[in-house]
Amino acid sequence: MAKDDKSGQWADLSDVDRIIHEPARLTLMTILYAVQSADFLYLLKESGLTKGNLSAHLSKLEEAGYIEITKSFNGKVPHTDCQLTEAGRNAFDAYVQQMRGALGG
Amino acid sequence: MAKDDKSGQWADLSDVDRIIHEPARLTLMTILYAVQSADFLYLLKESGLTKGNLSAHLSKLEEAGYIEITKSFNGKVPHTDCQLTEAGRNAFDAYVQQMRGALGG
DNA sequence: TAAACTAGTTTGTATAACAAACTAGTGTGT
């Protein structure tokens, strides 16, 4: 047990990564963890989010350094592609481990 | 897969129980799931929450019907005892199953 | 009588998620 653990014998969730913990973003991270790369429309459909929310959540994940957003053009049509960064993959692994620990995995 | 699943092939977290999902309450639920019964001070120490927050979160769990709060007196000292209800235990079980599914448990 | 303890409530601040409306350009059908 960590030396600065102020709480008791249970897994400490007070420091859980809330960037990932939020269900919408957890869904996005789960998808990106599996598929390596996904574009905006694909994530829109898979996540069930509205465009505004998807955009906002992707921005948050990008700010956190968990995903990389690559913008390009398909001919003249804008195309947005997302993929996990190394940091994102590590953060997701850590989150899963922490949650599994807390939930008695 | 549920017939009204609008998202794709991944576990749907859009309907996750946010009463339980919140880390502070997840901690409380985890404790109460294990110990059957716990008083205010015990939960205060184990959770690391402030009194105000603990009080608020317990109220929320009570409103949701997930815990029962029993107030009594130890002599003349007020004593607050909490325990999971059947509904709370079921909701927690469901939450754990859903999260395990989502996280590849 | 002063301090510490039990168990809160109230208040203020900051963050957030979310839907809906709006922007801006591109491609397609008639």
Add this chain to the structure above:
DNA sequence: ACACACTAGTTTGTTATACAAACTAGTTTA
């Protein structure tokens, strides 16, 4: 030429929330 749908957003407004800190109210102990 015009309307419509598509890609990829941003902006706005509402609502909920978490959290800390201050405050209340009574009890027990030194």
